[in-house]
Amino acid sequence: xxxxxxxxxxxxxxxxxxxxxxxxxxxxxxxxxxxxxxxxxxxxxxxxxxxxxxxxxxxxxxxxxxxxxxxxxxxxxxxxxxxxxxxxxxxxxxxxxxxxxxxxxxxxxxxxxxxxxxxxxxxxxxxxxxxxxxxxxxxxxxxxxxxxxxxxxxxxxxxxxxxxxxxxxxxxxxxxxxxxxxxxxxxxxxxxxxxxxxxxxxxxxxxxxxxxxxxxxxxxxxxxxxxxxxxxxxxxxxxxxxxxxxxxxxxxxxxxxxxxxxxxxxxxxxxxxxxxxxxxxxxxxxxxxxxxxxxxxxxxxxxxx
Amino acid sequence: xxxxxxxxxxxxxxxxxxxxxxxxxxxxxxxxxxxxxxxxxxxxxxxxxxxxxxxxxxxxxxxxxxxxxxxxxxxxxxxxxxxxxxxxxxxxxxxxxxxxxxxxxxxxxxxxxxxxxxxxxxxxxxxxxxxxxxxxxxxxxxxxxxxxxxxxxxx
Numbered sequence: 439x440x441x442x443x444x445x446x447x448x449x450x451x452x453x454x455x456x457x458x459x460x461x462x463x464x465x466x467x468x469x470x471x472x473x474x475x476x477x478x479x480x481x482x483x484x485x486x487x488x489x490x491x492x493x494x495x496x497x498x499x500x501x502x503x504x505x506x507x508x509x510x511x512x513x514x515x516x517x518x519x520x521x522x523x524x525x526x527x528x529x530x531x532x533x534x535x536x537x538x539x540x541x542x543x544x545x546x547x548x549x550x551x552x553x554x555x556x557x558x559x560x561x562x563x564x565x566x567x568x569x570x571x572x573x574x575x576x577x578x579x580x581x582x583x584x585x586x587x588x589x590x591x592x593x594x595x596x597x598x599x600x601x602x603x604x605x606x607x608x609x610x611x612x613x614x615x616x617x618x619x620x621x622x623x624x625x626x627x628x629x630x631x632x633x634x635x636x637x638x639x640x641x642x643x644x645x646x647x648x649x650x651x652x653x654x655x656x657x658x659x660x661x662x663x664x665x666x667x668x669x670x671x672x673x674x675x676x677x678x679x680x681x682x683x684x685x686x687x688x689x690x691x692x693x694x695x696x697x698x699x700x701x702x703x704x705x706x707x708x709x710x711x712x713x714x715x716x717x718x719x720x721x722x723x724x725x726x727x728x729x730x731x732x733x734x735x736x737x738x739x740x741x742x743x
Numbered sequence: 744x745x746x747x748x749x750x751x752x753x754x755x756x757x758x759x760x761x762x763x764x765x766x767x768x769x770x771x772x773x774x775x776x777x778x779x780x781x782x783x784x785x786x787x788x789x790x791x792x793x794x795x796x797x798x799x800x801x802x803x804x805x806x807x808x809x810x811x812x813x814x815x816x817x818x819x820x821x822x823x824x825x826x827x828x829x830x831x832x833x834x835x836x837x838x839x840x841x842x843x844x845x846x847x848x849x850x851x852x853x854x855x856x857x858x859x860x861x862x863x864x865x866x867x868x869x870x871x872x873x874x875x876x877x878x879x880x881x882x883x884x885x886x887x888x889x890x891x892x893x894x895x896x897x898x
Contacts, residue, residue, distance in 0.1 A: 448887060524865055525867070543859070544859055544860070544861045546861035546862065546883065547861050549884065564886075568887065631889045
């Protein structure tokens with residue numbers, strides 16, 4: 439499978455075989471963490487919107503493979519301030535690097551950047567649309583902690599309406615005959631069009647607002663933060679912010695080998711007491727960002743085939 | 744011919760040369776006129792909307808004097824009027840019937856309804872994939888949001 443020069447824009451662009459192949463390369467990267475694989479290659483990190491973790495983990499990944507990094511993490515220092523279009527910015531920057539990672543608040547920005555650039559572009563998050571490297575590290579974490587991807591019972595809890603990590607992971611896991619449990623208050627439930635897609639793919643799902651209702655069925659529980667910035671009315675936010683809490687008391691009602699994931703940062707959704715239990719997979723999940731990003735960089739630069 | 748249908752015929756005059764679009768869904772007549780930019784056409788344009796129709800309930804008819812629609816133009820209207828009939832008229836007679844073909848991709852016909860979509864913030868053409876034809880569901884190539892018939896705003 440040849441990923442050379444390919445853009446990584448949306449998890450929806452991946453077939454099942456491509457997902458599995460990518461995860462295989464991620465594993466290789468985890469086993470052999472550093473090398474000179476990307477020596478002489480330059481990554482441009484274009485962070486029009488701040489994101490400490492995504493930027494640092496891409497930078498660290500590139501450095502561990504002996505590549506170099508240029509870039510910015512504040513759009514105010516770029517010509518965008520002077521009114522330059524994204525198209526023109528990308529046309530310029532591609533002259534200085536071998537691969538681009540872009541994060542931008544506008545949705546579809548990464549797709550446009552990929553169309554402008556002749557070098558590969560990786561989406562580091564475009565508004566609330568896609569963040570494919572996050573989805574791949576979520577998939578990798580599930581595969582690693584559960585030993586498989588097929589036929590799992592996966593629960594999602596929290597803000598399922600706006601949470602892009604949830605939407606992307608639902609679509610990616612759809613290739614692997616899952617059963618889904620969407621746990622959220624009605625106001626924050628998963629949008630209908632995702633349910634339409636699942637219905638068409640004949641995937642079984644349940645919707646509930648009760649965290650305990652299916653807790654004995656679930657193999658992986660993906661917890662998300664209720665995002666304050668999504669609520670125009672602070673009173674509404676207060677109503678929902680503590681509606682679900684994963685704590686030791688809740689763990690009395692779950693499967694013995696349940697794994698709990700969270701894209702982080704967490705606020706109050708998962709109690710600290712859960713961290714030391716074998717259920718907690720969220721720190722390992724965050725650590726998996728490195729091998730995932732290394733794998734993608736090596737793949738699109740044609741260093742692994 | 745029953746009186747009601749005769750009235751429909753009479754409400755817009757016949758054309759000598761041009762295009763007649765019939766069987767446009769009642770609520771899509773003006774959208775079709777917008778898509779075809781008929782506001783800028785120099786010849787006579789007759790638009791009849793909300794006509795009673797036995798098979799469709801309400802329908803629209805548009806007659807355009809002096810303009811022969813191409814297959815490309817016809818395909819553009821497919822997203823709002825998939826069952827429209829298009830007749831090319833020459834010398835008051837139907838010269839050719841063009842069938843509307845629903846496209847898989849809609850290029851630069853409608854605007855994305857997502858205000859934070861790149862296409863609403865930089866000068867680029869919009870592009871949508873037709874996910875479902877009836878009821879219409881299209882997906883933006885850029886922001887990946889889905890839109891339905893009610894969200895359509897013509898460029």
